[in-house]
Amino acid sequence: MNDPSDDIVFAGEADRAQVLAHGRRLLAQSPRLAAAQAREILRLSPHDGDALRLLAQALRRLGNDEEASEVELASVEAAGHSPTLVEAAIAIQSQKLHEAERLLRPWLGAHPDDAAALRMLAEIGALVGARKDAEQLLRKALEVVPRYRSARLRLVTLLIDQNRMHDAFTLLETMLAEEPDNAGILGTKADALGRMGDYRQAAALYTRLLERMPDHSGLWVNLGHVRNTLGDTEGSVEAYRRSAALKPEAGVVWWSLANLKTFRFAPEDVAVMRRELARDDLGEDQRLHLHFALGKAFEDAGQVEESFAHYAAGNAIRKAQSGYHADVITGLVDQSLSLLKDGATGPAQHASEAVTPIFIVGLPRAGSTLIEQILASHSAIEGTAELPVLPLLTRELEQEEGGRYPENIRALSPERAREIGERYLEGAAVYRKTDRPFFIDKLPNNWLHVALIARILPNARIIDARRHPLDCGWSLFKQNFARGQGFSYDLDDIGHYYRDYVRLMAAVDAAMPGRVHRVIHERLVEDSETEIRAMLDYVGVPFEEGVLRHHENDRAVRTPSAAQVRKPINREGMERWRPFEPWLGPLKEALGDVLDTYPEAPASI
Structure with a gap:
């Protein structure tokens, strides 16, 4: 047998590209010689990614899978x-995605099997909403490096974002079988459990992780979130306090405390937040969270001018990050109005009657969580969460049907509409825990999709939660939404969004009288039983005394109103805008006559 050195090229004797090309030719003929050639390159350049990938491929072919896996990770x-x-990584971290892509595309042209580069390009795809492309890139990266943990975990979160929970948990369990004590994998599983509504399991897993890592501030924050969802406000405060003690500059911790709504900051808390906000090295995200938390602190103290200044500063940062354009929503509403006018929202045929969804729509902070809590206290109705299912379906419609949403609703055949409705029910079933005949989907932004709901789910109930535009608008402006509510960071945008919402719902009332049941928040507060009975009549279930004691329901509530809906109905949240009226001019102007005619829609809309 020839000595391998007779068949390999010494790295110092030729151009690197020629040496690599020779090694790749050897791979097909003799994996042993290809491995030797790769090791020769690595002798002079131990971090040569191409040589490492060549060596890993050779080792796989030789059956040395364990060593190959180590080399792949290297x-x-x-x-x-x-x-x-x-x-490229720095550009992604700085949100300079075009710059990162400009670097990665040519690199992958020359190094198509570079798993790290594929993972980075997938991250760009995920950030811009190209989830299918991102998934393909991640799967390609995992073909090259099957145990690439970062790529696997990112694939898990991507699958969850697409409501593919079974696939996500299958991958997680595979990873845990290989690394049962890995904190990153366990943390991702805890997050996934929370998204699925298994909050008690999530809390137990976070607690287990914190026993090992008591100084991990992020885990304390996550535990605080889950405890709040479960109604354990005291435990939630304790967890947030532990996190703040470990990392006082972490604005998200202080905002999490503020977001409990019933929590009040002590003077020493305010002093710490102001001290951290004054730091020159504070990141933008930390800064905006501190602004929102201080806005709440000063509002509670009655210092409205300073409070508004902090809310405005936090919102300004959020608005710059969001890229929100009000005319996009206006355009979607215009298209939906055309569909309603033309009668293109006729119902699907033979829709399933085994289970009936109840959509609670409207603007966030309009009382939808209270309505959900009331309905979920009925023995026939299950409360779930703000489900991502319908928005995902609208994106799939564009891919499958062609054309822009919502215009492509027009071309749906009755059979196709029925099939899409069944897909919605299947997607929602992932989040259900009971077999009750009704379940709630409380995603407020679904008001934009009422035309689609009417087309694909003719049996669905639709409840429009509406609150006074100044109360609602001010509550939106001071709520630090993490994502999905880009309109809420500017008073003018809030006014236009509210106006578009009223405009579409008025058209729905005209085109489909009685299809939507409207609950005016102020009427619900003033005459609760009358409004609750009317709501149950609309849903089609008999009155039960338990719905009047909804605040005793210990179900998990995952919204900013979690603590508030665990109290009897009261007027605490009403007219909170009045002390801030001097700064609300842009909101009033954008609302126009919608403000004057509330709770009715103006004739001019």
Whole structure:
């Protein structure tokens, strides 16, 4: 047998590209020689990603899977020694996605099997909403490096975002079988359990992780979130306090305390937040969270001018990040109005009657959580959460049907509409825990999709939760939404959004009288039993005394109103805008006659 050195090229004797090409030719003929050639390159350049990938491929062919896996992971770590990939990673972290893509595309052209580069390009795709493309890139990266943990975990979150919970948990369990004590995998599982509504299991897993890592401030925040959802306000405050003590500059912790709504900051808390906000090295995200938390602190103290200044500063940062354009929503509403006018929202045929969804729509902070809590206290109705299912279906419609949503609703055949309705019910079933005949989908933004709901789910109930536009608008402006509510960071945008909402719902009333049941928040507060009975009549279930004691329901509530809906109905949240009226001019102007005619829609709309 020839000595391998007779068949390999010494790295110092030829151009690197020629040496690599020779090694790749050897791979097809003799994996043993290809491995030797790769090791020769690595002798002089130990972080050469191409050589590491060549060595891993050779080892796989030789059956040395364990060593191959280690070399594959080393090829991922080699990205840290590539100036191009380091620059791309910094660009992604700085949200300079076009710059990062400009660096990654040519790199992958020359190194198509670089798993780290594929993972980074997938991250860009996920950030811009190209989830299918991102998934394909991640799966390609995992073909190259099957145990690439970061890519696997990102794929899990991507699957969850697409409501593919079974696939996500299957991958998680595979990873945990290999690394049962890995904190990153366990943390991702806890987050996934929370998204699925298994909050008690999530809390138990976070607690288990904190026993091992008591100084992990992020885990304390996550535990606080879950405890709040479960109604354990005291435990939630304790967890947030532990996190703040570990990392006082973490604005998200202080905002989490503020977001409990019933919590009040002590003077020493305010002093710490102001001190941290004054730091020159504070990141933008930390800064905006501190502004919102201080806005709440000063509002509670009655210092309205300073409170508004902090709310405005936090919202200004959020608005710059959001890229929100009000005319996009106006355009969607205009298209929906055309569909309603033309009668293109006729119902599907033979829709399933085994289970009936109840959509609670409207603007966030309009009382939808209270309505959900009331309905979920009925023995025939299950409360779930703000389900992502319908927005996902609208994106799939664009891919499958062609054309822009919602115009493509027009071309749906009765059979196709029925099939889409069944897909919605299947997607929602993932979040259900009971077999009650009714369940609630409380995603407020679904008001934009009422035309689709009417088309694909003719049996669905639709409840429009409406609150005084100044109470609602001010509550939106001071709520630090993490995502999905880009309109809420500017008073003028809030007014236009509210106006578009009223405009569409008025058209729905005209085109489909009685299809939507409207609950005016102020009437619900003033005459609760009358409004609750009317709501139950609309849903089609008999009155039960338990719905009047909804605040005793210990179900998990995952919204900012969690603590508030666990109290009897009261007027605490009403007319909170009045002390801030001097600054609400842009909101009033944008609302126009919608404000004057509330709770009715103006004739001019």
